[in-house]
Amino acid sequence: MKKEKMKQRIFDSAKQIVKREGMSQLNVRKIAKLSDCSLGSIYNAFDNFSELQLHINADILSDLFLALSKVIENGTLAKKPMREIFKDLGFAYIEFGQKNTMLWKSVFEHFPQKEIPKWYKKRAQEGIYAICAKIADFFDLPEKEVKHMVGFYWTSIHGMSGILLNKKMEMVAELFKEDYLELYVEYCLNGLFKRETVSVT
């Protein structure tokens, strides 16, 4: 098997295990079994285990950014107002987590023990800043302001995803009744689009 092809097969098998069982359950033995490669060829393909983990997370991030970029593209094509596009983005983010719970958890709940390498940071930054740039461009807003909006909105939508995906919500179901998801996104949007509102107090 060619080297690149084998590397891809090892990578795909590893990602599949993470998707099914979570990053904490990934080990070289499982990858070897699923990819039908020897332990030696895995260590040949990736310098070390944490490098493989980082590449998996970078790949998941790319999938997420792709899903969000599509939402912006569709929204701008349909000439939706900004608030609607943010709303769609919020639902797309939550949906990505619901469909890929273990992958989502791998990216966002993996507590880095070591310094994160520059290439990974660069990838994460480029993905999110590309989204900011698209919004800034279409609505002709200063990029700085859009980054600020995206930072706030991402963080609050992220909270809903974390609560939902870790099944903490069902425990306190009384807090989240009747269309909670719709309502939650509305609240976040109300906080975000404060420019549209004036205080009456």
Next chain:
Amino acid sequence: MKKEKMKQRIFDSAKQIVKREGMSQLNVRKIAKLSDCSLGSIYNAFDNFSELQLHINADILSDLFLALSKVIENGTLAKKPMREIFKDLGFAYIEFGQKNTMLWKSVFEHFPQKEIPKWYKKRAQEGIYAICAKIADFFDLPEKEVKHMVGFYWTSIHGMSGILLNKKMEMVAELFKEDYLELYVEYCLNGLFKRETVSVT
């Protein structure tokens, strides 16, 4: 050693390990070493390992609820307006996570494989509903409405905690410049206290 005393010592040692290393690094051997108890006495004290894990998480939740309750008590004693009390609650929640990162992660990022026992659900509910009741009582609001507000606010503040504690923020530092924490809490409050604002669009 008396049975209850030994159980407490095992529990305290286990919680200490979780605090230092995280729940995923907890195992019976480490507990035995730190508590100076035999493996047998650990299995005698707790029916099984996941029961011990749940008791640790319930204990962490109690600590968190205690910290939040104090904020409400101090706020109501000082006759602060509701928005100020929510603001203090938000900062207290984030601060608890920052001071007890591994404990926070253990409670909120532990993905339950099995059905969560009723006693645990009851504890989680009682803690959060007691907070709702205090707010409802002091501000003379319907409890249903307060539960709704607490649900939204908790979730969005939770998002900031998750991003912050998992060190995802430094990667996209440009999104979170200058007093981001203060600003973030303000945004969430703006979404929460929408009754105080009217739309001008």
